[in-house]
Ligand SMILES: Nc1nc2c(ncn2[C@@H]2O[C@H](COP(=O)(O)OP(=O)(O)OP(=O)(O)O)[C@@H](O)[C@H]2O)c(=O)[nH]1
């Protein structure tokens with residue numbers, strides 16, 4: 465028998481931490497279902513940061529193999545206000561899902577780089593950007609340590625990244641500049657940050673959530689011994705609203721898309737394709753005739769490099785666990801087709817040379 469529930473009667477929340485078979489759920493505020501009883505008040509007072517219930521997962525969910533991950537929107541049944549417990553009865557459909565770290569419903573990836581110490585390495589930044597774009601989740605680019613460079617340098621980076629198709633938020637976790645804007649950017653969203661080592665991600669998180677280390681005890685005290693004991697992901701509520709994952713995403717960004725879709729992750733390519741078309745629908749924008757993407761934009765070299773990587777990755781995929789194991793993708797005159805696989809290194813070398821020749825030809829053409 466199915467019971468139709470009045471949505472107004474549902475008790476909803478967001479999973480902020482998971483450990484073993486327990487889920488820490490932060491209830492949505494202002495819900496009719498949270499009663500004004502002494503027990504519920506107690507539950508509120510137990511946490512200064514919202515209403516939390518420690519939940520298990522209903523057997524029915526286990527049976528259908530429904531996983532519950534951090535970020536999931538869930539419906540809670542049988543709240544025990546006095547004990548601060550509940551049971552997850554339903555997981556609402558996910559809007560987005562990140563696999564590493566596993567987080568549902570992430571609204572944006574905050575990509576953090578430093579303007580100096582370590583200086584921005586364009587190729588590395590490009591790699592992080594493409595990897596972030598690959599998730600399909602919005603990307604917000606944040607450049608930290610603005611206190612270490614001049615106004616002029618700041619403007620130069622801003623302009624340069626604008627050419628790449630990105631607005632950047634310049635901040636200093638030290639000098640506390642740009643942080644108001646950052647808070648606005650994070651408000652009411654679930655954010656995961658990413659970025660290379662040493663750019664100030666920890667400093668930033670400690671600034672944004674000043675009492676993060678004390679809060680760990682309060683929020684996940686029942687779940688774990690601490691923040692860094694396991695491969696533990698937790699969402700922390702920001703003072704201005706919004707949730708921030710305490711774990712950075714993808715620190716070794718590999719380009720694992722198909723060669724055909726790579727151009728989707730370069731705003732510069734998208735910009736060109738918005739108004740013009742390449743001759744071939746499946747153009748890889750490499751050496752095909754009448755390609756509108758190939759050109760003298762700064763990151764075109766990065767595009768070619770990642771394209772090669774995507775081709776090699778795809779060839780490996782075909783080689784593993786696929787009946788077409790000796791085949792790989794090959795592009796000829798704008799058409800991708802499977803061909804006998806060449807030895808990877810050799811292929812790469814040939815491919816690099818071809819690319820260079822093409823670029824030389826291109827430069828010669830533009831010189832005329
Ligand atoms: N000048 C300056 N230094 C900063 C700023 N933010 C962080 N730092 C320093 O940069 C160094 C690295 O900062 P962390 O917060 O550890 O960087 P991280 O990104 O967490 O690094 P990993 O833990 O290696 O991933 C530390 O010495 C910080 O004190 C800033 O805005 N300006």
Ligand SMILES: [Zn+2]
Nearest residue numbers: 742747749755
């Ligand atoms: Zn093209």
